[in-house]
Amino acid sequence: xxxxxxxxxxxxxxxxxxxxxxxxNYTDDIxxxxxxxxxxxxxxxxxxxxxxxxxxxxxxMPGVIAIFTGADLAAVNxxxxxxQVNFKNGDTMKEPKHPLLVADKARHAGDAIAVVIAETKxxxxxxxxxxxxxxxxxxxVVDAAKAVQAxxxxxxxxxxxxxxxxxxxxxPIEEVNEAMDKxxxxxxxxxxxxxxxxxxxxxxxxxxxxxxVSEKYTLYTSSQNPHLIxxxxxxxxxxxxxxxxxxxxxxxxxxxGSKIFHYTEEALLTWCSKKIGRPVxxxxxxxxxxxxxxxxxxxxxxxxxxxxxxxxxxxxxxKTYANLGAYLSTFSSCVPTYLHGTLLQGLYxxxxxxxxxxxxxxxxxPVDAYRGAGRPEATYLLERLIDxxxxxxxxxxxELRFRNFIPPFDGxxxxxxxxQVALQYDSGNYEGVLKKxxxxxxxADVRREQQEAAHNGKLVGIGFSTYIEACxxxxxxxxxxxxxxxxxxxxxxxxxxxxxxxSVYTGSHSHGQGHETTFAQIVADKxxxxxxxxxxxxxxxxxxxxxMGTYGSRSLAVGxxxxxxxxxxxxxxxxxxxxxxxxxxxxxxxFKSGNFTVKGTDKSIGFGEVxxxxxxxxxxxxxxxxxxxxxxxxxxxxxxxxxxxxxAVVEVxxxxxxxxxxxxxxxxxxxxxxxxxxxxxxxxxxxxxxIGQALFEGAEYDDNGQLTxxxxxxxxxxxxxxxxxxxxxxxxxxxxxxxxxxKGAGEAGTIGSAPAIVNAVIDALWSGGHKVKDIxxxxxxxxxxxxxxxx
Amino acid sequence: MSTRIHVTVNxxxxxxxxxxxxxxxxxLRDVLRLTGTHVGCDTSSCGACTIHVNxxxxxxxxxxxxxxxxxQITTIEGLSHNGELxxxxxxxxxxxxxxxxxxxPGMIMTAADLLQHTPQPTEQDIRHALEGNFCRxxxxxxxxxxxxxxxKKISEAAVVH
Numbered sequence: 001x002x003x004x005x006x007x008x009x010x011x012x013x014x015x016x017x018x019x020x021x022x023x024x025n026y027t028d029d030i031x032x033x034x035x036x037x038x039x040x041x042x043x044x045x046x047x048x049x050x051x052x053x054x055x056x057x058x059x060x061m062p063g064v065i066a067i068f069t070g071a072d073l074a075a076v077n078x079x080x081x082x083x084q085v086n087f088k089n090g091d092t093m094k095e096p097k098h099p100l101l102v103a104d105k106a107r108h109a110g111d112a113i114a115v116v117i118a119e120t121k122x123x124x125x126x127x128x129x130x131x132x133x134x135x136x137x138x139x140x141v142v143d144a145a146k147a148v149q150a151x152x153x154x155x156x157x158x159x160x161x162x163x164x165x166x167x168x169x170x171x172p173i174e175e176v177n178e179a180m181d182k183x184x185x186x187x188x189x190x191x192x193x194x195x196x197x198x199x200x201x202x203x204x205x206x207x208x209x210x211x212x213v214s215e216k217y218t219l220y221t222s223s224q225n226p227h228l229i230x231x232x233x234x235x236x237x238x239x240x241x242x243x244x245x246x247x248x249x250x251x252x253x254x255x256x257g258s259k260i261f262h263y264t265e266e267a268l269l270t271w272c273s274k275k276i277g278r279p280v281x282x283x284x285x286x287x288x289x290x291x292x293x294x295x296x297x298x299x300x301x302x303x304x305x306x307x308x309x310x311x312x313x314x315x316x317x318x319k320t321y322a323n324l325g326a327y328l329s330t331f332s333s334c335v336p337t338y339l340h341g342t343l344l345q346g347l348y349x350x351x352x353x354x355x356x357x358x359x360x361x362x363x364x365x366p367v368d369a370y371r372g373a374g375r376p377e378a379t380y381l382l383e384r385l386i387d388x389x390x391x392x393x394x395x396x397x398x399e400l401r402f403r404n405f406i407p408p409f410d411g412x413x414x415x416x417x418x419x420q421v422a423l424q425y426d427s428g429n430y431e432g433v434l435k436k437x438x439x440x441x442x443x444a445d446v447r448r449e450q451q452e453a454a455h456n457g458k459l460v461g462i463g464f465s466t467y468i469e470a471c472x473x474x475x476x477x478x479x480x481x482x483x484x485x486x487x488x489x490x491x492x493x494x495x496x497x498x499x500x501x502x503s504v505y506t507g508s509h510s511h512g513q514g515h516e517t518t519f520a521q522i523v524a525d526k527x528x529x530x531x532x533x534x535x536x537x538x539x540x541x542x543x544x545x546x547x548m549g550t551y552g553s554r555s556l557a558v559g560x561x562x563x564x565x566x567x568x569x570x571x572x573x574x575x576x577x578x579x580x581x582x583x584x585x586x587x588x589x590x591f592k593s594g595n596f597t598v599k600g601t602d603k604s605i606g607f608g609e610v611x612x613x614x615x616x617x618x619x620x621x622x623x624x625x626x627x628x629x630x631x632x633x634x635x636x637x638x639x640x641x642x643x644x645x646x647x648a649v650v651e652v653x654x655x656x657x658x659x660x661x662x663x664x665x666x667x668x669x670x671x672x673x674x675x676x677x678x679x680x681x682x683x684x685x686x687x688x689x690x691i692g693q694a695l696f697e698g699a700e701y702d703d704n705g706q707l708t709x710x711x712x713x714x715x716x717x718x719x720x721x722x723x724x725x726x727x728x729x730x731x732x733x734x735x736x737x738x739x740x741x742x743k744g745a746g747e748a749g750t751i752g753s754a755p756a757i758v759n760a761v762i763d764a765l766w767s768g769g770h771k772v773k774d775i776x777x778x779x780x781x782x783x784x785x786x787x788x789x790x791x
Numbered sequence: 792m793s794t795r796i797h798v799t800v801n802x803x804x805x806x807x808x809x810x811x812x813x814x815x816x817x818x819l820r821d822v823l824r825l826t827g828t829h830v831g832c833d834t835s836s837c838g839a840c841t842i843h844v845n846x847x848x849x850x851x852x853x854x855x856x857x858x859x860x861x862x863q864i865t866t867i868e869g870l871s872h873n874g875e876l877x878x879x880x881x882x883x884x885x886x887x888x889x890x891x892x893x894x895x896p897g898m899i900m901t902a903a904d905l906l907q908h909t910p911q912p913t914e915q916d917i918r919h920a921l922e923g924n925f926c927r928x929x930x931x932x933x934x935x936x937x938x939x940x941x942x943k944k945i946s947e948a949a950v951v952h
Contacts, residue, residue: 020892021871023868024893201839253829511891514890677887685930717925
């Protein structure tokens, strides 16, 4: 496929220079002429009625320009949800909008009550503290399972039982029950997939301005998808003309899902900028980030997996309560449903599956997609069950997986695999990744070492996770039929300049993924030009025609495919131009290594000369337009389905319960690889986020709805000295339905790693005779110790 | 009420009247417009704001500008000389030690301090030195390799000279 060998090479990143020299351009780095600054008055309570707001003293403070409250925004819509899920009975989900400033009551700690705009950050903060808010605290609810019980406090007065929706997928429950009843063995787990705080190191930041002469707004936003923000803000919240709004996402310091969503502050600052006629900037403090950036996970689940006497899975039954927080964030409703329930086939031939989800409002921070989004929850569920089942049935966990794997299929010679839960897998070789993982870990040796350790009174454990995910999000018609209120295609414009240099305008957005390198490799490879001759432009609605942004490991599979479509159009037109110059038929022209050649001859002209001819069309085909510049939209035919095998080796300290990670092996199959260095980096980062969930992280609410660990002093972030060097390898099973054969690598590490760690700890405890079924994540020394002594 | 401070930042002398409550990081970012030093938290936990004050790695989000009066300061913008990247900057590029780049300046400044007093660190030395700098992207693996690359390059250069 490659013409100059750039595809598949570990090319060093071209974007690095600005970051390593301190010249990155993040939103908070931008200061506009006549800049003003916003600070918020936020609810201290998780649930409280607003009785009175007194801004009189604050308005007299130095530097204060304006103060707005919910009353000022009575005519402005709240922020809507982007994905409609229906109740089992067909009713539309309950979706109260998130007001830009709450006027009646606060529904989670941190809900915004007023905004103060001043000349400096400090003046805005001082004045916000001087706003007097009288509130009546109301009873609150933080736990999803409790929120649906009769008599629970109502987060939204008009949403009965705090239920946003209930939802079911898979085989009829009667069939699943029947298969389960006949099972020779049933493994049951009641567990929690705890709430996580995304914690991109760059806090969210917005800077919005309005020019009264052109009547144009400009919003700089730390967003993963500027065009989607523009669409939501213009069409659904503020009702302002889309063509008069420019949204720019400059350098963005990590997202992990939390910067996908349209946040209230983006629309509010934009509204304020017109009101006061000056640019308004707000950058979240870390303590605000903890309370406001959409959290991840938070499922309470009961899951049962039935096996026949030979260890074949015969049924899976799942009941989950998903906590969505106080409001439906942009993609919140699809996470516990279409990104979770649809993945419960896993890598296994399970013939009967039923998943039942109840999505619930609570007085907590909204919950939405966080790296992996639903798929880590599905993988955790399946991989914990199968490892535990192996212990209970006294079988080897690797062997139990081999017995249940879907056999290899390439999606070309063999058809895709139709699951019981709506999806059709594109291609896979699941045995392959587990075999490779076993080789890498030297399975027989580590099992022997485990026995020796147990003999010497030490607890060593080996844990597996074989995962699959659905990414390359997503075919528009399919997601539309499932309730998505947007298309999920991608756009790309490839503009060849007269000198043969190339500018690419992509709707994908890089916030660490390295698109400026990977996408340039594709273009340079396919056009046979130097990497330096390609520039990737992204993140500016004024430069890029449209975009759906970056999340769900979609950039390469969808955005890269859109680039490929434009490249194909350029080569096709280039052939016509070359044919005219070479006095041959376009059908006889072949393009290779940057040259257009008449087949079977040595007559050829270079790509640069064709480019120049397109813009200086003196000798030129009569029926051809000048220029060499093509835009394309690519709508994928299916999701892509990366998969892999993660293996953890841990040691558990018997005295303290402390878990030490000794080795971590990751074999991932993400389809074809454009830049192995970047893919490996994505895996490393993802693995650490998954291990973070398993061992360190978790949002803790008290009964009053206060997030008790809302700072880096309290929330345990993974640190450099928590990890060994990782052992990674890749297998390649190309995606059969996109032109690059790629699947996506952004979330794989996070999806695979957490259950491997927990399984390893459980395995260590069983090796010492502690028959523990579950330990709630994060596996702190205290929890592991209690599990040991209580078992 | 303002207080006059004199500081040398990246070899350039500055003198400004500042509010006593102005944080050093905001002085660098907002007054001097050196925006390579970042703010990731407000508790001296994440390390994105790490600079060198009188040669020592310092988290400047919890230091006041007035405390820096008379100090020699180096920020990420001052690390390369005559257009030549510092070996750590080179290492981070060579070993893919950064993704979004937000933590990178702080990481590099912390690692630069480490290499000043421990020129040939072990993997554990590096991990220990960086445990006060958060990275959410890389999983630290390639950051460790980047520092190892720089240490090797610096020690090789020392042998040649």
